[in-house]
Amino acid sequence: xxQLAESGGGLxxxxxxxxxxxxxxxxxxxxxxxxxxxxxxxKEREFVASISRSGSSIHYADSVKGRFTISRENAENTMxxxxxxxxxxxxAVYYCARKKSSFLSQSDVQTNYGYWGQxxxxxxxx
Numbered sequence: 001x002x003q004l005a006e007s008g009g010g011l012x013x014x015x016x017x018x019x020x021x022x023x024x025x026x027x028x029x030x031x032x033x034x035x036x037x038x039x040x041x042x043k044e045r046e047f048v049a050s051i052s053r054s055g056s057s058i059h060y061a062d063s064v065k066g067r068f069t070i071s072r073e074n075a076e077n078t079m080x081x082x083x084x085x086x087x088x089x090x091x092a093v094y095y096c097a098r099k100k101s102s103f104l105s106q107s108d109v110q111t112n113y114g115y116w117g118q119x120x121x122x123x124x125x126x
Contacts, residue, residue: 002026002115009120020081022096030074033099038092050107085126093119
């Protein structure tokens with residue numbers, strides 16, 4: 001059974017930092033392209049960042065470039081999202097997801113992802 005478990009969310013002041021974790025089980029993590037998405041209240045879920053199975057290809061949404069860093073440790077079946085210089089507009093539930101296939105080139109398209117975690121809440125106060 002495939003499971004993706006996010007953690008690390010919480011309440012932080014603007015300008016602060018958080019590190020999110022996504023631990024995977026029941027799948028070949030080292031062969032999986034992965035991504036982070038987020039959904040703010042009243043808004044649609046949106047792409048945040050993606051990382052290829054080897055970590056050699058990384059993409060970010062423009063809104064988080066220069067502030068967020070995605071990484072992974074295949075030996076630990078874990079993906080990370082380091083979030084710095086947080087802003088109130090970063091407040092959202094953050095989800096990790098596994099891409100259905102590495103042959104799907106677009107990493108920012110939600111329908112290219114087949115497994116999702118339950119999400120972790122990030123709240124940034126002003």
